[in-house]
Amino acid sequence: xxxxxxxAEEILTIGPFPVTNSLLAxxxxxxxxxxxxxxxRKKMAFIPGKIQNFFEMIVEDILKLMxxxxxxxxxxxxxxPLVATIFLFVxxxxxxxxxxxxxxxxxxxxxxxxxxxxxPSSDLNFTIALAAIAVFGVNFFAVLAxxxxxxxxxxxTLRNPIFSFVGLIxxxxxxxxxxxxxxxxxxxxxxGKVLLLIVGFLVPYFIPLPFLxxxxxxxxxxxxxxxxxxxxxxxMAVQPESAH
Amino acid sequence: MSELLHQLGIDxxxxxxxxxxxxxxxxVLTFFLYRPLLRIMRERRQKIELGMRGAEEAEHIIAxxxxxxxxxxxxxxxxxxxxxxxxxxxxxxxKEQLILEARSKSDALLEEAADVAExxxxxxxxSLLADAKQLxxxxxxxxxxxxxxxxxxxxxxxxxxxxxxxxxxxxxxxxV
Numbered sequence: 001x002x003x004x005x006x007x008a009e010e011i012l013t014i015g016p017f018p019v020t021n022s023l024l025a026x027x028x029x030x031x032x033x034x035x036x037x038x039x040x041r042k043k044m045a046f047i048p049g050k051i052q053n054f055f056e057m058i059v060e061d062i063l064k065l066m067x068x069x070x071x072x073x074x075x076x077x078x079x080x081p082l083v084a085t086i087f088l089f090v091x092x093x094x095x096x097x098x099x100x101x102x103x104x105x106x107x108x109x110x111x112x113x114x115x116x117x118x119x120p121s122s123d124l125n126f127t128i129a130l131a132a133i134a135v136f137g138v139n140f141f142a143v144l145a146x147x148x149x150x151x152x153x154x155x156x157t158l159r160n161p162i163f164s165f166v167g168l169i170x171x172x173x174x175x176x177x178x179x180x181x182x183x184x185x186x187x188x189x190x191x192g193k194v195l196l197l198i199v200g201f202l203v204p205y206f207i208p209l210p211f212l213x214x215x216x217x218x219x220x221x222x223x224x225x226x227x228x229x230x231x232x233x234x235x236m237a238v239q240p241e242s243a244h
Numbered sequence: 245m246s247e248l249l250h251q252l253g254i255d256x257x258x259x260x261x262x263x264x265x266x267x268x269x270x271x272v273l274t275f276f277l278y279r280p281l282l283r284i285m286r287e288r289r290q291k292i293e294l295g296m297r298g299a300e301e302a303e304h305i306i307a308x309x310x311x312x313x314x315x316x317x318x319x320x321x322x323x324x325x326x327x328x329x330x331x332x333x334x335x336x337x338x339k340e341q342l343i344l345e346a347r348s349k350s351d352a353l354l355e356e357a358a359d360v361a362e363x364x365x366x367x368x369x370x371s372l373l374a375d376a377k378q379l380x381x382x383x384x385x386x387x388x389x390x391x392x393x394x395x396x397x398x399x400x401x402x403x404x405x406x407x408x409x410x411x412x413x414x415x416x417x418x419x420v
Contacts, residue, residue: 005253
């Protein structure tokens with residue numbers, strides 16, 4: 001029986017850097033995405049083929065969604081890379097755990113199975129790193145849009161004691177955002193992984209099927225939430241203080 | 245705290261690796277996927293817009309050409325009608341002119357013919373008169389040779405006068 005660990009299992013070390021199964025999965029996913037990108041790039045043409053059409057459809061849908069928040073296509077195109085990459089990467093890492101064999105193929109160490117791959121979003125390192133990038137990205141875009149002084153005057157101001165206090169809370173909330181982002185994603189995907197494992201052991205064969213569908217849905221929703229929250233935070237941050 | 249982080253499996257090296265991995269992916273996707281894709285999509289949208297605008301313009305031009313065609317046809321029809329009517333008028337005028345000319349020519353011809361006939365008549369008459377005069381003279385001579393005292397110029401004149409009153413246009417006789 002496999003053991004359930006909150007930590008990702010370390011499967012090898014490269015120099016001083018440990019490589020866990022979730023990190024390996026991250027590399028695998030980004031490798032596949034990079035390969036797909038270069039494959040696409042070769043075939044990219046003014047008149048799109050089937051694959052390009054599919055990608056364009058995804059990008060167009062994401063842009064439409066972003067338009068509804070940002071209300072400007074130019075802004076949508078500007079922030080598309082961060083939001084879309086977060087969405088696609090999180091989606092891929094959520095769904096990776098649902099592919100049969102991903103959590104089952106590995107090696108035994110001290111009688112405990114260590115899987116080669118583990119969905120990256122069920123590892124806090126991945127979710128915290130992503131959340132930190134998202135939050136820093138939000139602040140980076142805000143600085144680009146408003147200027148360093150103007151953006152940080154939202155957090156640190158001496159205009160009036162209430163604003164100063166609220167600003168400090170806002171500043172703290174930026175860090176809390178990282179925690180809420182990362183633990184939400186981690187909790188959902190890790191719980192899903194545990195749920196599938198337990199259901200699979202308790203009532204194997206047909207009963208886990210609805211749970212699998214549920215996990216597919218949750219994987220999508222979590223990726224969507226992560227990306228949409230990043231987008232909303234960007235939309236709020238790039239606006240001047242009066243609208244904040 | 246470090247125990248908690250350890251229990252949760254949080255390791256700054258792993259965190260950094262994950263972050264770098266994501267940033268690399270973000271950079272690759274941005275420069276090799278999103279930007280070219282967005283550029284192509286933008287170009288395509290522009291081209292489609294251009295095509296739509298071109299089509300609209302072409303439609304407009306076609307409509308204009310149709311209008312011009314109709315106008316030109318209408319103008320040409322009007323012109324043709326006016327040309328025909330003016331030609332008819334001209335023909336009528338020429339016809340009248342020709343008739344007038346012909347009439348005047350025929351009148352002149354008739355007049356000339358009448359003149360010629362009259363002149364011929366006068367010539368005949370004058371020769372006749374001359375003959376008559378000669379005859380009378382001869383007769384008078386004959387008569388005078390018989391009885392010269394009875395011969396009188398006055399008588400001769402009287403005879404001539406009588407002849408003249410009996411012939412029309414006798415006034416010319418004296419001019420000849």
